[in-house]
Amino acid sequence: MPRYLIRRLGQAVLVVAGVIALTFVIMRLVPGDPAVAYAGPKAGPAELAQARARFGLDDPVWTQLWNYVRDLFSGDWGTSLHTRQPVAHDLATAFPASLELVGAALIVAVLAGVPLGILAARYHTKFPDLSVRLSSMLAVSVPVFWLALAVQTLFASTLGWFPVAGEYDTRLDVTSPLHVYTNITAVDALLTGNWPILTSTLAHLVLPALVVAAYPAGLIAQMTRAALIEETGRDHTRMERALGFGETALLTRFALRPAAAPVLSLIALVFAYAIVNGFLVEAVFNWPGLGRYAADSIRSLDTPAIAGVTLLVALLYVVANLVVDLLQSLIDPRVRTR
Amino acid sequence: MTTVELRGTPLRRVGNLARADVLATVGAVILAVIVLAALLAPWLAPYPADGGSATHPAEALLPPGADHWFGTDQVGRDVFTRILFGARTSLFIAVAVLGLAAVAGVTLGVVAGYAGGVVRDVIMRITDVFLAFPALLLSLALAVVLQPSVTTVIVAIAVTWWPWYARLTASVAQSVAGRGFIDAARCLGVPAPKIVFRHVLPNSLTPVLVQLSLDAGGVILTASALSYLGLGAQEPAAEWGLMVEQGQTLFTTDWWVVTFPGLAILVTAFAFNVLGEGLRAGLDPHRRAR
Numbered sequence: 001m002p003r004y005l006i007r008r009l010g011q012a013v014l015v016v017a018g019v020i021a022l023t024f025v026i027m028r029l030v031p032g033d034p035a036v037a038y039a040g041p042k043a044g045p046a047e048l049a050q051a052r053a054r055f056g057l058d059d060p061v062w063t064q065l066w067n068y069v070r071d072l073f074s075g076d077w078g079t080s081l082h083t084r085q086p087v088a089h090d091l092a093t094a095f096p097a098s099l100e101l102v103g104a105a106l107i108v109a110v111l112a113g114v115p116l117g118i119l120a121a122r123y124h125t126k127f128p129d130l131s132v133r134l135s136s137m138l139a140v141s142v143p144v145f146w147l148a149l150a151v152q153t154l155f156a157s158t159l160g161w162f163p164v165a166g167e168y169d170t171r172l173d174v175t176s177p178l179h180v181y182t183n184i185t186a187v188d189a190l191l192t193g194n195w196p197i198l199t200s201t202l203a204h205l206v207l208p209a210l211v212v213a214a215y216p217a218g219l220i221a222q223m224t225r226a227a228l229i230e231e232t233g234r235d236h237t238r239m240e241r242a243l244g245f246g247e248t249a250l251l252t253r254f255a256l257r258p259a260a261a262p263v264l265s266l267i268a269l270v271f272a273y274a275i276v277n278g279f280l281v282e283a284v285f286n287w288p289g290l291g292r293y294a295a296d297s298i299r300s301l302d303t304p305a306i307a308g309v310t311l312l313v314a315l316l317y318v319v320a321n322l323v324v325d326l327l328q329s330l331i332d333p334r335v336r337t338r
Numbered sequence: 339m340t341t342v343e344l345r346g347t348p349l350r351r352v353g354n355l356a357r358a359d360v361l362a363t364v365g366a367v368i369l370a371v372i373v374l375a376a377l378l379a380p381w382l383a384p385y386p387a388d389g390g391s392a393t394h395p396a397e398a399l400l401p402p403g404a405d406h407w408f409g410t411d412q413v414g415r416d417v418f419t420r421i422l423f424g425a426r427t428s429l430f431i432a433v434a435v436l437g438l439a440a441v442a443g444v445t446l447g448v449v450a451g452y453a454g455g456v457v458r459d460v461i462m463r464i465t466d467v468f469l470a471f472p473a474l475l476l477s478l479a480l481a482v483v484l485q486p487s488v489t490t491v492i493v494a495i496a497v498t499w500w501p502w503y504a505r506l507t508a509s510v511a512q513s514v515a516g517r518g519f520i521d522a523a524r525c526l527g528v529p530a531p532k533i534v535f536r537h538v539l540p541n542s543l544t545p546v547l548v549q550l551s552l553d554a555g556g557v558i559l560t561a562s563a564l565s566y567l568g569l570g571a572q573e574p575a576a577e578w579g580l581m582v583e584q585g586q587t588l589f590t591t592d593w594w595v596v597t598f599p600g601l602a603i604l605v606t607a608f609a610f611n612v613l614g615e616g617l618r619a620g621l622d623p624h625r626r627a628r
Contacts, residue, residue: 011466018467026479133361137615141607143559145566146582146600153589276472280563284586298482298567310479314470 004329012322019314024068027307028061077311078304082296087308090293095312096183097167098289101282102274104186104205105212106267109274113217114263117224118251124229132221139218144277148211148284155207162207165286168200208285212278216270223266227259261328268324272317362616368609376425388415389423391574399592409594411585417594421602423576428606431492431561432554438496443503444539444546450504451511451542452534458508465501473498473560482569488577491561491570499557503546510542552614555607562603578603 043051052058056067071078077087113136120132156164163169167185180188186205189198231237232255240254279291286292290309297305380386384407394414402409408417450461468476477494484490514520515538523533562579564570571577573584578599585595 011463014463015466015470018463019470022467022471023479026476026483130361137361137608137612138604141555141559141604141611143562143566143579143582143600143603143607145563145579146596146603149582149586149589149596150600153593157590273472276474276478279474279478280566283567294478295567298478298569301482303483306479306482310471310475313472313475317470317472 005326008322008325008329012318015318016315019311019318020069020072021065023307023311023314024065026310027303028064072311077308080297080305080308081302082300082305087304090305091290091308091312093183094288094290094293097185097287098275098278098282098291100167100184100186100201101205101208101212101287101289102271102278104209105274105278106216106271108209108213109216109220109270110267112213113220114224116217116221117228118256120221120225121228121232121251121255122248129225132225136218136221139214140222142214144211144215145280145284147214148208148281151207151211152284163200163204165284166204167288168197168204204285208278208281208287211281212274215277216267216274219266219270220263223263224259227262228255231255231259261332265324265328268320271320272313275313275316359616359620361612362620365609365612365616368605369613372425372606372609373429375422376429379422379426383416383419383422385416385419388419389576399588399595401592402594408598409592411581411595412588417581417598420576420581421578421598424578424581424599424602425606427488427571427575427577428558428561428603431488431495432557432610434492435495435499435557435561436550436554438492439499440503440546440550442496443500444507444543446500447504447507448511448534448539448542451508452515452530452538454512454515458512461504462508465504468498468501471498473556474563477560477564478567478569486569486572488571488575491564494564495557495560499553502553503549506545506549507542510545511538514538514541548614548618551610551617555610555614558603558610559607 056064059067075088077091079085080087080090083090116132116136120129123129152164155161182188182191186198186201188194189201228251232250237250237255240250245253275290278287278289279294281287282289282291283295290312294306294309296302297309375382379389383389385392392415394410397406397410397414398412400406400410400414406416406418408421411417411420446461450458471479473495476498477491480490480494480497484493520533520537523537528537561570562577562582565577565579566583568583571580573580581599582596582603585592585599589596
């Protein structure tokens with residue numbers, strides 16, 4: 001195990017280095033002068049020179065890369081051009097809201113996807129299987145921004161069942177102000193027993209979380225179905241069937257555990273994807289997360305902010321993958337020799 | 339599990355696959371209709387001029403009816419016409435992205451798989467780096483620093499898509515490289531580049547072809563998302579994601595402006611996905627053996 005751990009950690013460090021270098025390269029491709037973007041179109045030559053000196057734009061590329069890496073590690077992720085705040089600070093404020101949305105969506109996706117996958121495998125090639133395949137295919141094929149608009153129009157604007165946009169009713173900040181610990185509103189409200197804000201947050205969360213959940217739920221259902229069908233083709237299933245276990249017990253009592261490994265790694269892969277997919281949903285529902293921040297940054301061509309969001313999500317992906325690989329190597333020692 | 343008879347003429351094989359997988363057949367039929375619609379858009383469209391910058395302010399936002407099957411948009415253009423022309427944009431983007439990504443990915447992958455050792459490790463670590471960026475995210479960053487256009491979308495998505503083909507090809511090529519006929523070629527003194535591209539490559543392509551049809555739906559979804567964010571096709575181009583963006587504030591009052599372009603994306607991505615799944619289940623020798 002220690003050898004596997006060291007090798008896997010070494011790989012992760014290499015990937016992180018590559019991720020930082022690639023982000024730097026992409027941001028260097030910016031057409032136009034970042035100094036102009038910062039100082040504004042009316043700035044004179046003196047102000048431009050000052051901005052250039054401030055961002056080290058006159059230094060050689062290698063010095064700039066070195067400074068970039070050094071600043072990243074000391075927590076200086078640059079200054080956003082549109083909020084004029086440190087990017088690290090902006091990300092720290094926006095990320096918990098995204099985590100709240102994606103966390104809720106992934107819980108929904110697992111709770112819906114796994115049982116649907118079991119149902120499809122239980123009635124393989126029968127009607128329930130076909131309908132699960134059809135609906136999971138539709139779930140992974142639907143453009144998420146359009147689904148968000150459709151759901152918002154139907155259930156919020158027209159029927160009025162749920163709030164249209166936002167994270168919670170901000171008028172509650174006056175009547176029952178929230179103590180902030182984790183910055184995740186639902187968690188903070190729960191911890192401090194702030195029921196008005198908790199119920200308001202949950203009501204606001206339903207529609208965007210369901211929309212973000214569609215894609216991962218479809219994937220998880222397909223993966224669970226495929227893994228279970230494969231598992232029931234093995235000898236142990238024949239043995240269990242001979243021992244008189246029912247068809248449902250074969251799946252839930254015996255096949256589900258070995259089938260869980262691929263589903264687990266899928267969830268980690270889907271996590272980073274769901275955060276990015278959440279960007280589009282956040283924009284529609286005005287959810288105060290990374291997506292809205294990214295959308296605002298795109299509009300103002302705010303490269304330091306875009307670089308920050310890109311880097312953060314890529315790092316999350318690397319970490320999520322590392323955690324899953326290590327978990328799997330604990331569950332299944334065969335993984336280590338691969 | 340349904341077993342598919344894979345002997346006989348190609349036509350019979352297709353027929354067997356069709357009977358074995360209803361969903362995939364539906365996908366193939368839908369896809370054929372979409373491809374025909376894209377190719378024949380200028381002749382099929384009731385108002386071909388509306389595919390571009392034409393405006394008819396007097397006919398703005400007419401609901402669906404006999405003259406305009408899918409209604410008209412905010413400047414009076416026929417939505418059905420623009421959907422047909424949008425199929426051209428989407429299919430063109432999908433073909434271009436997958437072509438670029440497959441050429442780059444397969445070339446690197448086959449080299450990695452045949453060479454093994456350090457070469458393989460280096461190429462695989464590079465793919466790891468690119469895979470750490472979800473496709474939409476890296477495309478987003480690239481699309482911001484480049485000028486928004488269809489070309490930008492193609493380049494941005496292709497950059498994030500090639501590593502999948504590199505990894506897939508590498509693993510297949512590695513097992514092909516270990517087979518007897520490759521050893522034989524090496525013993526006969528065939529130069530390495532020729533072995534790689536004449537012998538290993540053609541025998542490693544089937545899984546990539548299946549993956550391409552599976553991925554086309556994802557490429558179309560990503561491209562439409564970039565256009566929706568304003569980073570792709572620009573007005574007056576007919577592009578489904580852009581049409582949703584332009585009509586989104588009108589959803590409650592004039593539902594057809596947003597509903598039909600969204601459905602077009604959904605149906606196209608769905609057709610590619612079910613067809614790809616069907617091909618994978620039917621043609622993948624690993625699955626078939628089980």
